Amino acid sequence: MLTRIDHIGIACRDLDKTVEFYRATYGFEVFHTEVNEEQGVREAMLKINDTGDGGASYLQLLEPTRPDSAVGKWMEKNGEGVHHIAFGTADVDGDSEDIRAKGIRVLYEQPRIGSMGSRITFLHPKDCGGVLTELVTAAEPGEHGEH
Numbered sequence: 001m002l003t004r005i006d007h008i009g010i011a012c013r014d015l016d017k018t019v020e021f022y023r024a025t026y027g028f029e030v031f032h033t034e035v036n037e038e039q040g041v042r043e044a045m046l047k048i049n050d051t052g053d054g055g056a057s058y059l060q061l062l063e064p065t066r067p068d069s070a071v072g073k074w075m076e077k078n079g080e081g082v083h084h085i086a087f088g089t090a091d092v093d094g095d096s097e098d099i100r101a102k103g104i105r106v107l108y109e110q111p112r113i114g115s116m117g118s119r120i121t122f123l124h125p126k127d128c129g130g131v132l133t134e135l136v137t138a139a140e141p142g143e144h145g146e147h
């Protein structure tokens with residue numbers, strides 16, 4: 001069951017500048033940063049609030065590490081902006097199978113590793129009204145030090 005908006009992924013050209021924009025404009029602070037080489041992104045997670053399911057909602061700022069990455073290709077065409085939304089679930093495996101059974105393309109056979117040790121998969125934007133949609137199961141608290 002999908003129980004929260006886990007994050008909104010925002011593509012940017014310069015992560016440090018964009019982090020500073022969100023800090024100066026809204027007062028949001030960086031909760032976590034990492035590089036995910038498989039996904040080709042350098043990212044910063046800005047925590048917005050804890051959620052009733054024991055997780056949290058974030059803004060995820062994404063700078064491509066290479067032009068042929070998913071975010072690099074998308075930005076080449078669209079410029080900076082909202083790249084995807086992500087729903088949180090305790091069971092990414094079960095929920096992605098249920099959604100696959102509805103005829104929606106789930107991009108990975110098995111979930112892969114996302115931010116902060118989470119397990120993630122994506123639904124094809126062409127099957128989701130033009131919205132690239134991610135499903136996330138957060139790491140157990142303590143497993144990674146954050147949600």
Ligand code: MC0
Nearest residue numbers: 009036039041070071073074083114115122125130131132
């Ligand atoms: C591509 N399309 C999108 C889109 N990306 N539509 C809406 N939102 C997006 N973000 C559209 C294109 O405009 C195009 O439509 C069609 O999908 C095919 O795109 P393409 O440019 O030919 O690119 P493909 O087919 O090679 O790849 C698209 C696909 C890919 C969605 C399969 O980007 C992908 O595998 N994404 C999942 C992984 C990802 O995005 N990783 C980065 C975030 P037209 O009409 O022109 O044909 S990593 C992350 O977020 C992690 C770290 C985390 O949360 O923990």
